[in-house]
Amino acid sequence: MKKILFLALVAGLTLFSSCSVDDNTADFQFEFIPIETVEMPEEFNFGDTHTISVTYKRPSTCHSFSNFQYLQETGNVRTIAVVNFVTSGNDCEALEDDFKTETFSFSVLDDEPYTFRFWQGKDDNGQDMYLIYEVSVNN
Template identity: 45%
Template sequence: MREIKIILAFFLVSTIFGCSGDDNTKFFYELVPIEEVMIPSEFNSNETYRITVSYYRPSDCHAFNGFDYDRLDNERTVAVVNVVVDRDNCRAIERLDLIDVSFDFLVGQEESYIFRFWQGKNENGDNQFLTIEVPVVQ
């Protein structure tokens, strides 16, 4: 019985210390501009629609992490979020192939929805948006 306790204690200690966070990988999150949007021209109430946006991956250190999505009344602001590994040897990727990512949108009871898709900042540092209004027909 004592041997079993010693083995369990050893297993517990090695599990706790074996998983210690000695990985010093640093990362941060970054918005990347949306280049294209595929969205229906109209919605029906209480239906779900897939909305697809496309963006260019800036470097091999960037990877899709999700969406920054804000809602206010019938307005929706959408931005693509990438996680970026913070390292010195990141390589820029040519802007050849767009990356498509999607989210599902459930239509409520609004008469229309205004989507604002983040497209980066202008030379003055002001946020730029592609704004699309989609009417709800039923």
């Protein structure tokens, strides 16, 4: 019985190792998508959790929302970018005006104002552009 279990384990490991993620044949990638608009409170209440809505333009039928890249920088500065999961293939269709809205929750844990920088792409010189909001906090 132990030999059968061992052989089954070895066969299973062989199957999994043949599907290695290191073989560089991925049919997808992740891509930052510029943020078009943001809906958020004009001010926060200390200790509360607030919902922030972000709208972006989906470039093709092969793009789908993956998550947000959320960076907590020095002090109360937050940088947010939309990340899309993009599948490869010839059946992708370009989209003209397909806007998607995603939300995230933000917990206010400090009584100092917060600065949010929402990534909007790069300018002609390759510099990152941001939509910037400064939000005060009520105690």
